[in-house]
Amino acid sequence: MRHDFLDRYSRLESPVHRWPAGVKLATAFLLVLLLVLTPLATRWFFAMVAAGLCGAALAARIPFSYLGKRLLLVEPFVLGMAVLTLLQPGGRVVFLGIVVKSTLCLLTMVLLASTTPFAELLRVLRRARVPALLVTTLALLYRYLFVLVDETERMNRARHSRTFTGRRWGTWKTLADVIGQLFVRSTERAERIYAAMCARGWK
Amino acid sequence: MHIPDGFLDAKTAVASGALAATGVGAAVWQAKRTLPARRVPLLGVTAAFIFAAQMLNFPVAGGTSGHLVGGVLAAVLVGPSAALIVLTAVLVVQCFLFADGGVTALGANIFNMGLVNVFVGYAIYRGVRRLVAGRRGLVWGAAFASWCATVLAAVCCAGQVAWSGKVAWRLVFPAMAGVHMLIGIGEGAITALVLLAIARARPELIDRPDDAPQPAATIGGGLLVALGLALFVAPFASAWPDGLEKVAAKLGFEQPAALLGAAPFPDYKLPWLGDSGWVTAAVGALGTLAAFAFAWLLARLLVPNRGTGVCGEPRLVGLGSPINPLATDRRGRPSN
Amino acid sequence: MNANPQTSDHGPQTPDSRPQTASRGRETPFPANLRPQTQDAGRRTQATLDPQLSLEVRNLSYRYPDGRVALRGVSFAINEGECVGLIGPNGAGKSTLLLHLNGILPERISGAPTVYVGGVPVTEQNLPAIRRQVGLLFQDADDQLFCPTVFEDVAFGPQQFGLDPAKVQAALAQVGLAGYEQRSPQHLSRGEKRRVCLAGVLACDPRVLVLDEPTSDLDPRGKRELKALLQQIPATKLIASHDLELVVELCPRSLVLDGGVVVADGATRTLLADAALMLKHGLERPHILQHQHPHFRG
Numbered sequence: 001m002r003h004d005f006l007d008r009y010s011r012l013e014s015p016v017h018r019w020p021a022g023v024k025l026a027t028a029f030l031l032v033l034l035l036v037l038t039p040l041a042t043r044w045f046f047a048m049v050a051a052g053l054c055g056a057a058l059a060a061r062i063p064f065s066y067l068g069k070r071l072l073l074v075e076p077f078v079l080g081m082a083v084l085t086l087l088q089p090g091g092r093v094v095f096l097g098i099v100v101k102s103t104l105c106l107l108t109m110v111l112l113a114s115t116t117p118f119a120e121l122l123r124v125l126r127r128a129r130v131p132a133l134l135v136t137t138l139a140l141l142y143r144y145l146f147v148l149v150d151e152t153e154r155m156n157r158a159r160h161s162r163t164f165t166g167r168r169w170g171t172w173k174t175l176a177d178v179i180g181q182l183f184v185r186s187t188e189r190a191e192r193i194y195a196a197m198c199a200r201g202w203k
Numbered sequence: 204m205h206i207p208d209g210f211l212d213a214k215t216a217v218a219s220g221a222l223a224a225t226g227v228g229a230a231v232w233q234a235k236r237t238l239p240a241r242r243v244p245l246l247g248v249t250a251a252f253i254f255a256a257q258m259l260n261f262p263v264a265g266g267t268s269g270h271l272v273g274g275v276l277a278a279v280l281v282g283p284s285a286a287l288i289v290l291t292a293v294l295v296v297q298c299f300l301f302a303d304g305g306v307t308a309l310g311a312n313i314f315n316m317g318l319v320n321v322f323v324g325y326a327i328y329r330g331v332r333r334l335v336a337g338r339r340g341l342v343w344g345a346a347f348a349s350w351c352a353t354v355l356a357a358v359c360c361a362g363q364v365a366w367s368g369k370v371a372w373r374l375v376f377p378a379m380a381g382v383h384m385l386i387g388i389g390e391g392a393i394t395a396l397v398l399l400a401i402a403r404a405r406p407e408l409i410d411r412p413d414d415a416p417q418p419a420a421t422i423g424g425g426l427l428v429a430l431g432l433a434l435f436v437a438p439f440a441s442a443w444p445d446g447l448e449k450v451a452a453k454l455g456f457e458q459p460a461a462l463l464g465a466a467p468f469p470d471y472k473l474p475w476l477g478d479s480g481w482v483t484a485a486v487g488a489l490g491t492l493a494a495f496a497f498a499w500l501l502a503r504l505l506v507p508n509r510g511t512g513v514c515g516e517p518r519l520v521g522l523g524s525p526i527n528p529l530a531t532d533r534r535g536r537p538s539n
Numbered sequence: 540m541n542a543n544p545q546t547s548d549h550g551p552q553t554p555d556s557r558p559q560t561a562s563r564g565r566e567t568p569f570p571a572n573l574r575p576q577t578q579d580a581g582r583r584t585q586a587t588l589d590p591q592l593s594l595e596v597r598n599l600s601y602r603y604p605d606g607r608v609a610l611r612g613v614s615f616a617i618n619e620g621e622c623v624g625l626i627g628p629n630g631a632g633k634s635t636l637l638l639h640l641n642g643i644l645p646e647r648i649s650g651a652p653t654v655y656v657g658g659v660p661v662t663e664q665n666l667p668a669i670r671r672q673v674g675l676l677f678q679d680a681d682d683q684l685f686c687p688t689v690f691e692d693v694a695f696g697p698q699q700f701g702l703d704p705a706k707v708q709a710a711l712a713q714v715g716l717a718g719y720e721q722r723s724p725q726h727l728s729r730g731e732k733r734r735v736c737l738a739g740v741l742a743c744d745p746r747v748l749v750l751d752e753p754t755s756d757l758d759p760r761g762k763r764e765l766k767a768l769l770q771q772i773p774a775t776k777l778i779a780s781h782d783l784e785l786v787v788e789l790c791p792r793s794l795v796l797d798g799g800v801v802v803a804d805g806a807t808r809t810l811l812a813d814a815a816l817m818l819k820h821g822l823e824r825p826h827i828l829q830h831q832h833p834h835f836r837g
Contacts (some may be wrong), residue, residue, distance in 0.1 A: 032208055032306050036216075074302055078207050081364070084374045094369055101209030102305070109302040119687035119723070121299065131231045133243065137292040139687050140247020141254065145296075146725045147681055148248075148255040156259075168262055176393055179256045179271075180400025183280065186252045187408060190245040192682040195643045197244065199675045200739065201667060201699030244685070 014115075016060035021120035022127070028112040032105045040097040046104065053107050060115050070110045071103065078102045118142050144189070152182055204272070204360055204383070205297065205312055208305030212367040218434055219363060220310025226318045226427045227291050230284040233420060238285065249281055250292040257293075261393060269389040274320030274356075275328060275349040276394045279409065280401075283325045284420045290317040311363050314431055315356040322424035324352030338402060338506040341409065345398045346391035346498035351491070353390045357383035362435030372439040384490045388497060395501055592658070593619045593775040594673075594747050599639060599653040601632075601799075609635045610799040617747075617775055624790035624807055625779040628821025632799040633779040634678065637751050640777070641673040642666045657746055671700050674745030674774075678752045680732035681724075689727075689735050690720035696743040710742035711735075714768060730761030737768065747775045754782045783811060783825035795820055 016024075031049065038045050057067060082098045085091040122142075126135050155178045163174060211219075234246075253273040260268035277286035294312050297303040304312045331344030361379040365372035402409045594617040601610040609632045617623050625633055638644040639654055642661045652660030656672050659665055677683045686692035694707045711717050714734040724732060733753065740748065753769070754762045762785070769776065769789060780786055786793060786807060793810050795803035797820040803810050811817060814824045 029306060036208055036211075036307050037213065070302065074207065077205065078209075081207075081210065081370070081375075084370045084378055087374055088371050098209050098369060102207045105208035105305055105307075106302045109299065109306065113300050113302065117688075117721070117723070118300065119691070119721075122687060131228075131235075133231050133234055133238075133246070134227075134288065134292065136243060137247045137250055137288060138295060140244060140685060141250040141292050141296055143685055143687055143724065144248055144251040144681075145254055148251050149258065152255050152259065172261055172392065173396060175259055175261060176396030177400045179259065179393075179397045180404065182255065183249075183252055183397070183401055184404050184408065186248045187245065187405075189682060190248040191241075192677065192679065193244040193248065193685050194241050195638065196677055196683040196685065197695075198643055199641055199670055199677075200696040200743070201670050202695075203240070203667075203699075 012061055012115075014060045016056055016111075016115045019115075021116050022124045024112055024116055025121065025124055028108050031108050035101050035104050035108075040093065040100065046100055049104055050107075053104065053111060056111055060111070062111070062114050066114070067107065067110055070114075071106055074106055075103070078106075140193075148182060148186065151185065152178060155181060204316060204357060205294075205304030206308040206315075206360060206363065208307050210305070210364050210367065210369055211308050211311055212369075215363050215367045215435075216307045216310060219314045219431065222427050222431050223291075223310040223313035223318065226287060226424060227313065229423055230287045230420070233284050234288060242281075242285075245281065246285055246289055247292075249277060249285075250289045250296075253277055253289060254293050254296065256397075261389060263389065269386065269393075271393045271397075272316060272320065272353065272390060273394075274316060275324035275345060275352050275390075276397060278321045278325040279328060279345060279398060282420075283321050283424060286321045286325070287317050287424070290321060311360070314427075315359045315363075318424060319356045319359050319428050319431065320352045322421065322428050323355050324348040326421060326425065327351050335502075338399065339502040341402060342395040342399055342505050343498050343502035346395040346501050347495050348391075349394040350384075350387035350391040350494040350498065353387035354380060354383050354490070354494075357386075359431060359435050362432075362439060365439055366435055376439065380487070384494070387494065391494070391498060392501060395498070395505070399505055592616045592655070593621070594640065594657075594777065595655040596636075596639075597653050597655070599636070601635060601639065601645060608799055610639075613796075613799070613801055615794055615801060615804060617777060619746075620773060620775055621792065622769075622776040622778070622790045624786035624793035625777060625796060626781070626783065626786055626793055626811075626822060627796035631796045631821075633796055634751055636796065637675065637749050637777070637779055640747070640749050641670050641675050643675075667700070671743050672746040674740035674743060674748050676733075676736055676740055676748070676750040676753060678755060680729065680736050680756075683736045683739070684724045684732055687723065688720065689716070689722045689724065692724065692735060693739045693742050696739055700743055702743060706742045706744070707738075710738040713741060714738045715764070728761075729756050730758070730764060733757065733761070733765060734768070737765075741772070745774060747777065748772060750776070750778045750780075752780055752782075753778065754780065754785055783822065784827045787811060787825055787827050795822075797821065 035046075035049060040046075057064065078099065082095050082102075085094040085098065088094075122135055122139055125138070126132075156175075159174050159178060163170065238246075253276070256271050256273055256276075259271070261270065263269050274286065274290055277289050280286075281289065291313050294304060294309065294316060298306060298309050298312070325348070328344040328348035331347060332340045334340070335343055357379040358376065361372065361375040364370050364375050398409060596616070597614050599610055599613040600608075602608050613632075613636060625636070627633055635644060639661075640656070642648060642654075642665075648661065648663050648666075652662055654661040656669050659668065659672075661669050684692050686695055689711070690707060693710055694704060696702075697704060697706050707720075708717070711719060714737050716731065716734055716738060719727075719731070719735070724735070727735065750769075753765055757765060762782070766785060766788065769778075776789075778786065778790060790807050792805065793803075793807040794801050795810060795816070802820060803816060808828065811822075811825055812828045817823050
């Protein structure tokens with residue numbers, strides 16, 4: 001997973017990017033809420049929202065292919081669950097409603113994430129008096145996610161170059177060993193991070 | 204199992220959000236009181252670890268692959284309250300950065316994959332370990348607990364979707380529960396394997412000396428889970444589902460123009476499921492017993508002699524002083 | 540202050556266990572606090588005869604919780620403004636020693652203090668003040684860069700100590716990373732990460748700078764840049780490194796640590812030119828001292 005997968009467009013220059021993060025977050029929340037609560041019959045609303053989101057994407061210079069790819073990652077679950085609704089009478093309406101609403105909500109959140117650096121979201125959370133422990137955990141999670149992913153990839157590659165059986169169970173054992181090693185290293189890293197924090201005055 | 208936006212109605216979102224907020228709030232409050240400062244970075248790094256572990260593909264069959272959720276794994280490694288905080292962080296990042304899981308459904312997702320997964324799993328894990336000693340108990344407990352936690356979380360998820368009126372219980376429950384009974388096997392196996400690997404390298408990470416039983420946390424978590432089950436599952440799992448439908452019709456839930464969408468309770472029944480809830484109960488019981496047996500089998504395979512490892516498996520090279528990992532370099536060798 | 544800070548009665552038995560005569564008499568011993576430092580071309584170190592020592596370690600011993608002995612009776616003293624190298628083989632206890640200098644080890648400080656920073660002993664009560672005075676740069680930059688943005692990370696120290704936030708900009712400018720404030724750490728190169736860590740430490744105006752393997756994962760350009768940076772910082776410096784060329788170029792004085800004992804303490808060039816001593820302690824004579832380089836005088 002490349003480092004810039006999440007942050008590729010979050011630091012561009014555009015009117016949407018310049019909006020304060022708190023405003024963007026609140027707007028996104030409100031929009032999602034409205035989308036979920038509005039009955040499907042009010043078609044003009046959904047059409048308007050769709051147009052608005054596309055416009056925002058254009059203004060923020062986010063390529064549609066990128067948005068499409070992000071949506072594609074999450075659509076399968078939506079469709080999988082929604083297909084069940086087709087099995088009940090009157091289900092077609094429900095199905096359509098779910099798909100439209102979900103997709104538009106997804107688009108909203110993907111746009112939010114693509115135009116707001118995560119550090120800003122954290123700042124908003126801190127100002128909103130979210131407990132410090134939670135914000136710290138989120139910050140460290142974001143910071144060390146890619147470090148750990150890199151480590152995992154390296155360990156995986158090393159294991160693969162010494163594995164010749166290709167049996168599924170063997171792969172599972174290998175992966176489990178890699179995850180286990182990753183945790184052990186992570187605890188050691190956490191200790192070193194604690195030492196670094198203390199060294200700079202953290203109590 | 205991440206529920207996207209649009210699947211839950213207002214009352215379900217609010218109810219599950221309230222339960223989740225209470226649980227996470229309590230966990231944070233307890234952590235402030237009892238978590239030593241030294242362990243604070245560990246939560247963040249563990250969250251990154253769970254996230255990274257979730258991204259690995261475990262090949263299943265024909266191109267499909269399974270993934271770890273890791274609730275029970277986290278609970279065993281850092282304790283249930285901390286695990287709830289860890290899972291919450293993971294779910295929040297998945298929701299906001301990956302759009303995996305809806306914002307309105309965040310409460311429900313945290314309830315299912317945080318509260319239910321962690322507390323039910325942890326309780327079962329501790330129960331089994333108290334009965335069975337040594338590494339075998341570890342594998343058995345971890346595998347069975349993960350399976351149960353996965354299935355129960357899926358059942359809650361089904362209940363939430365059904366309570367919202369989007370998909371009938373009769374459809375979503377067998378689909379979710381059935382699929383997750385299979386997924387749970389993978390989760391159980393992976394969790395057990397990972398814990399065994401860690402136990403071999405650093406046993407003190409699994410059986411921590413400061414691992415107090417935390418009765419308040421377990422009881423509190425259990426209470427919240429029970430409340431959720433009462434709200435989301437119990438109404439549907441009653442032995443008189445037909446009665447519920449009649450009530451619903453009387454109260455006018457079948458108006459298509461209602462905020463909830465189309466008719467919540469259909470007349471269509473899946474052919475292989477009988478009218479009564481007993482069949483469901485029987486299937487559930489059978490599945491649970493099968494999972495229990497599978498977990499025992501796994502324990503026997505991986506730990507053939509009580510307490511020792513599989514023969515021929517080399518112990519991972521010592522990773523420096525266990526309580527002073529600062530002494531090790533990146534490659535685990537004692538440095539300087 | 541005693542001019543012979545330590546003896547190595549225990550630890551690796553060497554015939555030359557007197558710490559400062561590694562040169563076997565060819566050059567007079569270099570007592571730690573009585574001689575001014577020599578100037579080398581291109582360096583601007585300060586020589587002071589300040590009786591108050593920047594950093595002093597007295598008979599420091601440390602045993603890991605699992606029983607292994609890490610340090611045995613380590614003693615040395617460093618003057619204000621000195622730049623001292625700390626070299627030795629893997630497992631010698633260098634990192635462990637450095638962690639004692641700002642009180643991270645031992646986990647609980649009890650008994651007689653063994654480390655003094657500017658005359659102030661390192662005790663539980665003095666820890667905040669000590670940690671401000673001693674800036675420690677860890678081996679792995681990723682461990683030290685734990686905030687979501689560069690600015691927040693450099694500002695972490697000043698925030699904890701209640702210092703002026705303007706120091707953040709100044710520190711970033713000092714390491715040549717002005718304009719990097721909103722960057723995310725995962726997008727930085729190793730050299731840049733290292734420099735951000737340095738900025739984070741400099742922003743607290745430390746009296747002593749302690750560096751653990753600062754060039755370990757840098758490419759040659761990164762090394763050059765870091766070397767140039769370090770030369771401009773006037774604080775007292777203690778640099779633990781395997782990069783013997785770096786030590787020769789930056790540190791007029793070096794301590795050799797092996798098996799938890801300081802086995803030599805003297806002029807860097809003298810110690811490192813002594814091939815036998817180097818080999819005995821898992822090191823080797825650096826290339827830079829083996830030949831006369833055209834761009835290197837002296």
